[in-house]
Amino acid sequence: MRDDTASRSPSPEAIRIEGLHKSFGPLEVLKGVDLVAHEGDVVAIIGGSGSGKSTMLRCINFLETPSSGRIVIGGEEVRMRPDGSPADRRQIERLRQSLGMVFQQFNLWTHKTILENLIEVPVYVLGTPKDQAVARAERLLARVGLAEKAGAYPAFLSGGQQQRAAIARALCMEPRAMLFDEPTSALDPELVGEVLGVIRDLAAEGRTMILVTHEMKFAREVSSHVIYLHNGRIEEEGPPDRVFGDPKSDRLKQFLKTVA
Amino acid sequence: MELIGAAGAASTLDLLAYSPPGWGANLLRGLWNSILIAGGAFGLGLLIGIFGAYGKLYGGPVLRDLLAVYTTVVRAVPELVLILILYYAVTDAVNQALIAFGHERIQISGLAAGIVVLGFVQGAYATEVLRGAILAVPPGQIEAARAMGMPATLLARRITLPLMLSYAIPGLANLWLVATKDTALLAVVGFGELTQETRQAAGATKAYFTFFMAAGALYLTLSLVSTYLFARLERHARRGQPSVGGAR
Ligand SMILES: Nc1ncnc2c1ncn2[C@@H]1O[C@H](COP(=O)(O)OP(=O)(O)OP(=O)(O)O)[C@@H](O)[C@H]1O
Numbered sequence: 214m215r216d217d218t219a220s221r222s223p224s225p226e227a228i229r230i231e232g233l234h235k236s237f238g239p240l241e242v243l244k245g246v247d248l249v250a251h252e253g254d255v256v257a258i259i260g261g262s263g264s265g266k267s268t269m270l271r272c273i274n275f276l277e278t279p280s281s282g283r284i285v286i287g288g289e290e291v292r293m294r295p296d297g298s299p300a301d302r303r304q305i306e307r308l309r310q311s312l313g314m315v316f317q318q319f320n321l322w323t324h325k326t327i328l329e330n331l332i333e334v335p336v337y338v339l340g341t342p343k344d345q346a347v348a349r350a351e352r353l354l355a356r357v358g359l360a361e362k363a364g365a366y367p368a369f370l371s372g373g374q375q376q377r378a379a380i381a382r383a384l385c386m387e388p389r390a391m392l393f394d395e396p397t398s399a400l401d402p403e404l405v406g407e408v409l410g411v412i413r414d415l416a417a418e419g420r421t422m423i424l425v426t427h428e429m430k431f432a433r434e435v436s437s438h439v440i441y442l443h444n445g446r447i448e449e450e451g452p453p454d455r456v457f458g459d460p461k462s463d464r465l466k467q468f469l470k471t472v473a
Numbered sequence: 474m475e476l477i478g479a480a481g482a483a484s485t486l487d488l489l490a491y492s493p494p495g496w497g498a499n500l501l502r503g504l505w506n507s508i509l510i511a512g513g514a515f516g517l518g519l520l521i522g523i524f525g526a527y528g529k530l531y532g533g534p535v536l537r538d539l540l541a542v543y544t545t546v547v548r549a550v551p552e553l554v555l556i557l558i559l560y561y562a563v564t565d566a567v568n569q570a571l572i573a574f575g576h577e578r579i580q581i582s583g584l585a586a587g588i589v590v591l592g593f594v595q596g597a598y599a600t601e602v603l604r605g606a607i608l609a610v611p612p613g614q615i616e617a618a619r620a621m622g623m624p625a626t627l628l629a630r631r632i633t634l635p636l637m638l639s640y641a642i643p644g645l646a647n648l649w650l651v652a653t654k655d656t657a658l659l660a661v662v663g664f665g666e667l668t669q670e671t672r673q674a675a676g677a678t679k680a681y682f683t684f685f686m687a688a689g690a691l692y693l694t695l696s697l698v699s700t701y702l703f704a705r706l707e708r709h710a711r712r713g714q715p716s717v718g719g720a721r
């Protein structure tokens with residue numbers, strides 16, 4: 214756990230969102246949200262179902278196209294057309310390579326072994342020499358406790374193992390920041406702990422992370438900043454001890470009661 | 474008839490012998506031509522199918538409409554009619570173009586025309602087979618690749634196409650078998666594929682039964698070998714997926 218001053222430390226900005234709006238047709242899902250994550254920050258996004266958490270996260274790497282607003286990754290602003298769509302495909306691809314995303318459903322490629330999953334992007338997109346990529350992949354697999362699963366296909370792993378492999382796959386790109394979208398929501402309860410353990414280690418080593426989660430205890434433990442989304446707006450935000458320990462708005466109080 | 478009696482059996486073998494007076498070499502040449510046309514047409518059809526499927530899924534409205542017309546018309550009209558139309562239309566169009574540019578008429582090789590015509594027909598079916606298979610790929614796996622910054626063409630080649638293959642292979646195997654048999658339709662335009670060679674051999678010797686049985690056996694062999702190879706390919710494409718039948 215870090216105190217509030219950590220998020221205001223002079224370390225450089227990793228991710229900045231300003232005035233982000235997003236509509237799906239007539240439905241306005243994000244109504245102007247902002248976020249700043251400095252390097253080493255762990256920002257937790259919490260909120261009820263349908264409040265726009267996933268959409269906000271997915272706008273950062275343009276898996277969703279914002280309707281308007283600014284996205285800045287590592288000091289580089291994403292160039293958008295007036296309608297919010299990316300003006301430069303190549304820029305988006307380059308920035309995505311610096312953001313490791315972890316999905317609720319793992320999304321490992323089923324036709325590749327775990328090792329092949331890990332080296333795919335480094336070798337075929339980033340041009341890392343294969344032996345180097347393999348060495349790094351093996352190191353990361355060992356780190357998430359999957360050294361002996363390198364040659365296995367994803368379908369033969371448990372959910373917890375698949376998610377740990379997916380985290381290792383994202384780390385293999387040596388990303389500037391990690392984006393997690395409810396990484397434990399699809400897991401059986403007894404498998405949640407092993408995945409949270411890996412994420413906790415990443416937080417401890419100072420990784421920049423944006424984490425959408427329903428695990429309130431965990432969010433409070435690892436985050437340096439918490440954002441509570443309600444109906445597409447940031448209803449309340451602040452350091453975890455304040456947000457969880459002394460919520461101001463009635464909605465957040467209500468929300469924390471229902472999830473506790 | 475030649476099948477009756479020992480003398481008959483000997484003459485059957487003589488008729489099918491590889492070198493003259495046997496007609497075996499002609500039949501095998503016909504078979505080889507059939508395989509060439511079917512292979513070429515299937516390959517061309519696959520290529521059209523990949524572009525057609527991606528065009529139908531991600532293309533603009535005009536492209537989509539054109540592809541809809543293509544797949545609808547080709548699949549609605551009997552293949553024999555299409556082959557007659559396309560064969561004469563294609564050869565005619567090429568010659569018209571040649572003359573327009575001040576060249577001589579040429580005799581278009583039956584092989585090339587056959588491949589183009591059958592490939593055009595195959596492409597319509599392949600478009601639908603591949604479109605369905607691409608839609609069957611779990612979207613999350615495509616999204617994961619996109620999220621890691623994989624460019625679109627690389628993503629199609631390394632992720633989408635290999636993943637959709639396991640869904641597409643049963644349909645593609647059917648298409649291949651149809652292609653091998655559709656080559657027989659080219660006999661109507663006089664191309665020397667297996668059926669045409671068989672007709673000539675049978676006509677010259679009056680041994681219709683022998684030669685058409687032999688041709689049938691060759692088609693069957695081709696089909697059995699193909700089925701075996703497609704089964705192996707399917708097993709490869711399904712690597713990493715637990716089998717459904719295993720846990721009965
Ligand atoms: N592709 C889409 N098309 C239309 N509506 C969408 C789309 N994606 C999300 N929505 C809608 O946007 C709203 C916010 O969705 P989002 O997935 O961001 O919520 P969430 O906070 O992540 O919820 P959950 O906790 O259930 O994952 C929801 O009402 C959802 O139905």
Ligand SMILES: [Mg+2]
Nearest residue numbers: 266267268395
């Ligand atoms: Mg969500």
